[in-house]
Amino acid sequence: MRWNSRGTARSDRACLVGEDDGRFGARWFVAMAQAACQRHRRKSSILGKDARSMATGWRVMRRLRWQSGGVNFRGWNRFRQGNVMRQSVRSCGALVALLCIASLAGPPFAAADTVSPVMLANVYHAGVVLDDYWVSEKYDGVRGYWDGETLQTRTGATLHPPAWFTAHWPKVPMDGELWAGRGAFDVASVAIRQQPADEAAWRRIRYMVFDLPSHPGPFTERLGALKKVVDGLNVPWVQRVPQYKVANQAALEAQLDRVVRQGGEGLMLHRGASLYREGRSDDLLKLKPYDDAEARVVAHLPGKGKYTGMLGALLVETAQGVRFRLGTGFKDEQRRHPPPIGSLVTYRYRGTTSSGKPRFASFMRVREGT
Structure with a gap:
């Protein structure tokens, strides 16, 4: 050439x-x-x-x-x-x-959130006026958006639960989490991907509803309307997420400790005066004992020693173009069948280095719908 x-x-x-x-x-x-x-x-x-x-x-x-x-x-x-x-x-x-x-x-990240019709959370930070917010548990499940006809992931992928699961659901949109219980993320993740739908697996899942996207009022008003919608359904697998107020920062931290000790993931804070709007903002905040983020899988790096013939680490890239290796947090089955190249994965970490790389990064899961 x-x-x-x-x-x-x-x-x-x-x-x-x-x-x-x-x-x-x-x-x-x-x-x-x-x-x-x-x-x-x-x-x-x-x-x-x-x-x-x-x-x-x-x-x-x-x-x-x-x-x-x-x-x-x-x-x-x-x-x-x-x-x-x-x-x-x-x-x-x-x-x-x-x-x-x-x-x-x-870049591949450009469409990651624009596809989503849902409201997304920023990370909790200093200076938040707690009196303005409702607090709830952060459920470790799969985001489920009901558009009035179909159940979707946060990226817009259509889910196919058993017919009974969404039978008689209202024509108004609902936003919530498909949750199988604390520490049971894998149960929900596997269930939503199985086709045809596994009836027994879906019996373990609850739809924890926390918002009504099409309601025109602020979140505090939407809570009252949400109670009427969920109470009207009157089925055990559709539940309204409890919302409450905290007096101060100490009370918030105490509640976070209680939830985490009981196997929960963290807390969500929702501004009472906020309207429902797509994308990330401080109207919705997440509070966890660790940081987490998402990155795109660029390559599979081979394992050594006991991991010979399996995945050793993922080479991933963040939305900001920072590349690093994810080598911990995997189960053996995940090392044998690693997340595909091009998929988005969630990882946890503790702060970043001066070059922007996450410290002590550990794999958590593949983001559903990618």
């Missing part, structure tokens, strides 16, 4: 993608992506003043699930099998243009 003065890859054979007989290798595609990134970086005017750097190209390839260990490029295989590339990409220039256009979509 040769490169001309403009940084464009030239190959008499590979440029004619439609005439290729299958020997068009993944390494050629990597070289093309690198060339596209270099041109993309030098000629930012093509994509506007905010054109992204070379790293954008690698994020695009990760979104297409590039597996760097060989030539198993599943996105390319799907293009070839569908004959799309033969029909639409007849030159190297067209492929470069395709990569540049794809980069406009931004």
Whole structure:
């Protein structure tokens, strides 16, 4: 392969993608992506003043699930099998243009919360006026959003519970948590993914409702309306989340200690005067004895010693572009079948280093719906 003065890859054979007989290798595609990134970086005017750097190209390839260990490029295989590339990409220039256009979509995190119709929490911090907030337990389950017809995850993926579970539910949206009890996150996680639905597993799950998204009033008013909706359903697997007030910071910390000692995850604080709105804000806060966050899986790092042949650690990347390894917190089954590349995982940690990397990071779970 040769490169001309403009940084464009030239190959008499590979440029004619439609005439290729299958020997068009993944390494050629990597070289093309690198060339596209270099041109993309030098000629930012093509994509506007905010054109992204070379790293954008690698994020695009990760979104297409590039597996760097060989030539198993599943996105390319799907293009070839569908004959799309033969029909639409007849030159190297067209492929470069395709990569540049794809980069406009931004990094994989860009759509993580925009897909979600739900209200999301910030982390509790100093300076919060506790008199303004209602407090409740933070349930360690799977977020469930009822839109009046279907039950969805926070990312908008449709769930398929048994028909009896949502029978006679109201046409008004409800927001809550699919919860199997303290310390039983795995039960809820497995149940929502099984198809067909496991009746016995769903019998263990309760829908803990904490809000009515379509109600026009502030949260304090919504609580009264929520009580009427849940009481009207009168089924044991749909319950209203208890909300209460605390007098001061000491009372809040004492309540957190009680919940954690009993196996709970933490507390939620909801501003009484707030309207329901999508996205993160201080209208909703979470308080836990540790910090947690999410990161995208970039690679699987092989294990050593007793973990030979299994996962040793995940290489992950945060929304801010910080990469680090997650090597603890996994069960043996998770090491044998690790979270797929491209998925979002939740990890816990205790503060960050000067470079922004989380300290004592430990894997918790795969985020549902990714």
